[in-house]
Amino acid sequence: MGIVEEGVTLPEDSSTSSSAEKGKLENKKAKDSEALYYIQTAVADHIFPRISVATSAKEAWSILQKEYQGSAKVRIIKLQTLRRDFENMKMKDSETIDEYYTKVRELVNQLKAMGRIYQKKGS
Template sequence: MSSSGFSPGPPSVFTGEGYHIWVIKMKTYLQAFDLWEVIKSKAELAPLRANPIVAQIRQHSDEITERHKAMSCIQISVSDMIFTRIMACESPKQAWNKLKEEFQGTKRTRQQQLLNLRRDFENLKMNEEETVKQYSDRIMVVANNIRLLGEQFSEVRIMEKVISTLPKRYEAKISSFEDSRDLTSISLIELINALYAQEQRRASTLEEHQEGTF
């Protein structure tokens, strides 16, 4: 552990659902303890040479300890049911790969999942009763699921989706953005907040108008 005293809490427990999220969290957790290289390395632990010097003995012992720490991190981050799948693994790398093989799915399965998610993304449209934030949240769920499967998904693409599928009542606001500044120079959150502010003003004006009719 680093000398700064940083000590992350216990890792998320994987129960068989949400593997793609768990694996990202676990990678960060292992990195926090300088243990990710133990999982990442393809090299197996070499046996100690004959007649080793003290430095070689210490290095070998440290490498064994690191593997035990990494294995412990993996074991405490899975439920008992998942643990039975990896308890026979002799190294943390074997345990990691075992979980990956079982829960990440085959390349063909992931490709089909990506196709379905891309289709979902293209078919998204804002409902009349939705706020722009609710709609953007729906878009982000699909976009982030695509990212979790390893595909790059830019913010620009999400912004283009939002702009191209908004109802007509937002056309004036989008046009004013295009006239005053390049849409590529603003962030998604800036765009959503500006559109949400317009919604709030419209709702307030409508409420005042309704009150004035009584």
């Protein structure tokens, strides 16, 4: 797991930490600050105010996940809907292969964005 998922845990009493432990902690804090910077600079200007109050990369990432993926229940419903759409997808007589392929690709990308990855049968 990375710094964004784990976050940085500060020890309750840093006076008993060795210099090596303090060095590791400083390194983690630097990586966290760098990750927070990358997240803040990667989002669109209208999204930035939502994460500007975050003091860690983990906090900013959690805000974005909640906002764009919703709660666990909402994600499950979205996944079920996307899966049903995928299973019921059929090519229309008026569609070209390219148009149908684009629709399938968009749906697969939405599933991937939700954290669901499908493999070919027999793989």
